[in-house]
Amino acid sequence: MTKIFGIIVLLLASSVFAEDKPVISVYSYHLKPPLIVNSAINSGLYFDFVDYLNRHSNQYQFQLIHVPRKRLERMLEENILDGILLGVNPVWFKDKKETKYYWTSRVFTDRDEVISLNTKPLEYNDSQSLTNKVFGGVRGFYYFGINELIQEKKALRVDTVNEVDLFSMLLAERIDAAVVSRSTIDYMIKVNHWQGKFHLSRKPHDIYDRRILIPKSQRTIYQYLTPIIDQLQFDPDWQATLEQYR
Numbered sequence: 381m382t383k384i385f386g387i388i389v390l391l392l393a394s395s396v397f398a399e400d401k402p403v404i405s406v407y408s409y410h411l412k413p414p415l416i417v418n419s420a421i422n423s424g425l426y427f428d429f430v431d432y433l434n435r436h437s438n439q440y441q442f443q444l445i446h447v448p449r450k451r452l453e454r455m456l457e458e459n460i461l462d463g464i465l466l467g468v469n470p471v472w473f474k475d476k477k478e479t480k481y482y483w484t485s486r487v488f489t490d491r492d493e494v495i496s497l498n499t500k501p502l503e504y505n506d507s508q509s510l511t512n513k514v515f516g517g518v519r520g521f522y523y524f525g526i527n528e529l530i531q532e533k534k535a536l537r538v539d540t541v542n543e544v545d546l547f548s549m550l551l552a553e554r555i556d557a558a559v560v561s562r563s564t565i566d567y568m569i570k571v572n573h574w575q576g577k578f579h580l581s582r583k584p585h586d587i588y589d590r591r592i593l594i595p596k597s598q599r600t601i602y603q604y605l606t607p608i609i610d611q612l613q614f615d616p617d618w619q620a621t622l623e624q625y626r
Contacts, residue, residue: 401441404601405463406430409449412543414567414625415467419446425563426466428621429487436608440601456481456595464601465593473593482602484609486589488622491562494581497550501579502557510535516546516555523559523585544568550578559585566626 408426410416417424426444433442445463447455455461456473467487470478494504503509507525511534515526519539530537538555540546546558547568562584569575592609594602612618 401437401439403441403443406433406442406444406466407447407452407461407463408444408466409447409452410467411446412561412564413571414563416446417567425621425625429466432618432621433605433608437604439604459595459597461595464598464605467590468593469588469591470593471588475593481596482594482599484592484594484602484605485612486591487609487612488563489587489589491584491588492559492586493562493565493584494557495546495550495560495565496557496579496581497553498577498579500553500556502581504557504581504583504585508534510557513556514538514554516540516549516558518543518546526559526585547572547574547578563625570626 406426408415410426411419414425416426422444430442430444433440444466452461452465453473456465470476470481470483473481475481475483494502494509496502502513507529510526510529514536515523515530515538517523517526517537517539519541526535526537529535538549540549543558543560543564546555546560549555550558565578565580569578592605594605
């Protein structure tokens with residue numbers, strides 16, 4: 381009886397300790413699979429990553445929060461971002477020299493692929509490869525080189541609200557090509573059994589690391605997270621998590 385009572389006390393103490401851990405907001409503006417598959421049931425790679433952080437942290441509790449990019453940019457400009465920003469790259473936030481914010485090492489590497497139908501394959505060498513083509517994009521997204529080509533009226537752009545819609549637009553032959561993240565392509569082909577339907581150009585539009593932006597005001601969090609993120613690429617558990625979405 382004494383032994384059982386001792387175990388109960390330890391469990392209660394552990395529970396109280398967990399509840400007392402400071403909560404760190406993990407912000408993200410991406411709402412596409414596999415990064416976010418179903419937010420209602422916390423399904424997707426970003427949720428898995430936050431779970432990973434919580435399993436490896438005895439000091440903080442991490443919680444994923446979706447916020448539109450424009451609002452996040454305002455929060456950064458006003459220096460009121462009270463957490464960290466997941467899945468981003470210094471170039472996207474005008475911090476190529478990594479002096480405005482703290483940046484972790486990569487969470488994983490991604491690519492922006494130029495995708496077309498297998499029956500009408502398009503090889504992308506540079507933006508001129510899209511001359512006289514219909515390009516599918518996401519409203520508000522900037523595609524370097526391609527935006528300029530369209531402004532010169534050398535190609536037509538048809539926009540949609542998210543990357544997932546670009547697949548149906550390709551299948552319906554409403555567009556000739558699109559730029560879609562490789563992580564999203566792999567996931568969508570897998571779950572929809574679309575093997576053999578699409579062609580990926582040998583040359584991508586871009587290759588980049590998805591990293592974590594941490595405001596300068598959060599130096600303690602940066603120092604705490606650095607060793608955890610640095611070993612991700614060597615952790616078989618994290619690599620297995622990435623693999624299940626491919």
